[in-house]
Amino acid sequence: xxxxxxxxxxxxxxxxxxxxxxxxxxxxxxxxxxxxxxxxxxxxxxxxxxxxxxxxxxxxxxxxxxxxxxxxxxxxxxxxxxxxxxxxxxxxxxxxxxxxxxxxxxxxxxxxxxxxxxxxxxxxxxxxxxxxxxxxxxxxxxxxxxxxxxxxxxxxxxxxxxxxxxxxxxxxxxxxxxxxxxxxxxxxxxx
Amino acid sequence: xxxxxxxxxxxxxxxxxxxxxxxxxxxxxxxxxxxxxxxxxxxxxxxxxxxxxxxxxxxxxxxxxxxxxxxxxxxxxxxxxxxxxxxxxxxxxxxxxxxxxxxxxxxxxxxxxxxxxxxxxxxxxxxxxxxxxxxxxxxxxxxxxxxxxxxxxxxxxxxxxxxxxxxxxxxxxxxxxxxxxxxxxxxxxxx
DNA sequence: ACGGTAACCCTAACGGTTAGGACTTCACAA
DNA sequence: TTGTGAAGTCCTAACCGTTAGGGTTACCGT
Numbered sequence: 001x002x003x004x005x006x007x008x009x010x011x012x013x014x015x016x017x018x019x020x021x022x023x024x025x026x027x028x029x030x031x032x033x034x035x036x037x038x039x040x041x042x043x044x045x046x047x048x049x050x051x052x053x054x055x056x057x058x059x060x061x062x063x064x065x066x067x068x069x070x071x072x073x074x075x076x077x078x079x080x081x082x083x084x085x086x087x088x089x090x091x092x093x094x095x096x097x098x099x100x101x102x103x104x105x106x107x108x109x110x111x112x113x114x115x116x117x118x119x120x121x122x123x124x125x126x127x128x129x130x131x132x133x134x135x136x137x138x139x140x141x142x143x144x145x146x147x148x149x150x151x152x153x154x155x156x157x158x159x160x161x162x163x164x165x166x167x168x169x170x171x172x173x174x175x176x177x178x179x180x181x182x183x184x185x186x187x188x189x190x191x
Numbered sequence: 192x193x194x195x196x197x198x199x200x201x202x203x204x205x206x207x208x209x210x211x212x213x214x215x216x217x218x219x220x221x222x223x224x225x226x227x228x229x230x231x232x233x234x235x236x237x238x239x240x241x242x243x244x245x246x247x248x249x250x251x252x253x254x255x256x257x258x259x260x261x262x263x264x265x266x267x268x269x270x271x272x273x274x275x276x277x278x279x280x281x282x283x284x285x286x287x288x289x290x291x292x293x294x295x296x297x298x299x300x301x302x303x304x305x306x307x308x309x310x311x312x313x314x315x316x317x318x319x320x321x322x323x324x325x326x327x328x329x330x331x332x333x334x335x336x337x338x339x340x341x342x343x344x345x346x347x348x349x350x351x352x353x354x355x356x357x358x359x360x361x362x363x364x365x366x367x368x369x370x371x372x373x374x375x376x377x378x379x380x381x382x
Numbered sequence: 383a384c385g386g387t388a389a390c391c392c393t394a395a396c397g398g399t400t401a402g403g404a405c406t407t408c409a410c411a412a
Numbered sequence: 413t414t415g416t417g418a419a420g421t422c423c424t425a426a427c428c429g430t431t432a433g434g435g436t437t438a439c440c441g442t
Contacts, residue, residue, distance in 0.1 A: 007408075007409070008407090008408070008409095009407075009408050009409075009419070009420075012407095012408090012420080013419085013420070016420085016421090037396090037397060037398085038397075038398060038399085039397080039398095047421075047422085048421065048422045048423070049398095049399085049422095049423095050399095050400080050401095050421075050422070050423080051420080051421055051422075053398090053399065053400075054420075054421075058398080058399085059397095059398065059399090122313070122317065125316065125317070125320070126313065126316075129316065149369070150356050150357075150360050150365075150366040150369045150370060151369050151370075151373065153356055154349070154352055154356060154369070154370045154373055155373070157348075157349075157352050157356075158345070158348075158349050158352070158373075158377075161345055161348050161349070165341050165344055165345060165348075166341075169341050174341075175341040178340070178341045178342050178345070179341060179342070179345045181380060181381075182342065182345055182346070182349075182377035182380060182381060183377070184380075185376045185377050185379070185380030185381075186349075186373035186374070186376050186377045186380075188376070189372060189373060189375075189376030189377075190372070190373060190376075198439075198440070199438090199439065199440095200388070200389075200438080200439050200440070203389080203438095203439090204388085204389065207389085207390090228427085228428065228429085229428075229429060229430085230428085230429095238390080238391085239390065239391045239392070240391095240392095240429095240430085241390080241391070241392080241430095241431080241432095242389080242390055242391075244429090244430065244431080245389075245390075249429080249430085250428095250429065250430090
């Protein structure tokens with residue numbers, strides 16, 4: 001009698017999806033991304049290959065399963081900052097938090113996996129770019145525009161550039177500050 | 192007796208490469224990128240499939256054949272600007288020229304082709320990113336550093352972001368100015 | 383003139399991805 | 413309660429970009 005809002009069907013689907021993603025990530029971490037085929041993942045997860053692609057658009061998407069959360073945090077930083085902080089300030093804080101989390105135990109292994117494969121790195125870029133498009137909308141709103149201008153999109157891309165650069169920097173936190181200093185200057189110039 | 196510096200072998204290789212790229216681009220423009228397979232291109236160009244991949248690293252690379260020139264122009268703008276103009280100024284001028292060229296007769300059809308395919312758009316992003324890495328080195332030098340810092344890389348990425356954004360903007364020239372205003376502000380803040 | 387090698391060829395395969403079509407299981411209304 | 417439609421899954425066979433293996437020809441430098 002606790003939470004039966006979602007039917008069995010929906011629960012089963014979510015469970016299948018999770019099982020596939022977990023199985024795949026585990027195999028990738030253990031044996032290397034390129035050394036594990038989709039057919040193997042499907043077999044290990046005890047589903048058909050077509051089922052894998054019913055849940056994930058590509059092999060790479062198996063790895064970046066839960067990336068939607070990152071996007072939402074950025075959006076929230078821009079839309080939810082009070083009057084005390086400016087949007088760039090709020091973004092800087094949130095970015096520091098996010099980049100800091102990348103240093104965790106499991107995260108390190110995860111990002112090492114990503115770095116090991118060209119395809120995963122490419123997919124990562126595309127992911128940030130998707131997030132940049134969403135962030136541009138939030139920035140436009142924050143700057144009081146009904147629709148996104150070139151400036152908004154440029155600023156959003158600039159901000160999202162933090163992740164690749166921070167990951168490859170010796171001191172990620174310092175990289176965040178370096179880039180956000182530039183962003184703040186550009187943001188001010190746009191006002 | 193005019194210019195026999197290069198041997199027959201080298202000339203033939205270049206000719207083959209050119210023939211493949213021309214054939215492929217023609218077919219893509221006529222029938223659509225996704226509707227033309229590599230095997231077809233090879234047959235039409237009268238070469239083996241393996242020969243196609245001996246000259247081009249991927250199907251997408253067939254389309255972006257001569258992109259190296261763009262990169263060199265940007266580098267030259269940063270390294271070759273005199274004392275009269277700043278590097279951002281020189282970049283802005285060069286970008287205006289380059290973006291202007293995209294509006295030409297054949298260029299329009301070319302970019303429409305690129306826009307028609309997800310894979311080509313993705314490849315385009317990767318291409319700009321490659322150029323950004325090279326540009327970062329030039330920027331670092333211009334700013335008097337022996338090696339590229341996070342700031343240099345961020346600025347380079349920001350500049351290269353002009354192309355995708357200008358192409359999708361209603362007024363590409365205005366987009367260049369908008370973005371370069373931001374870049375100039377960031378550049379100044381970094382000094 | 384000749385040995386080495388660069389450019390090219392053919393065939394067969396690999397791995398991600400998708401189409402086609404069938405089967406089972408759940409949701410929901412009659 | 414039962415019937416019906418849709419959703420989730422399955423299997424098979426293929427498509428397409430890409431590569432490995434191994435061979436042939438044509439050019440270049442000595």
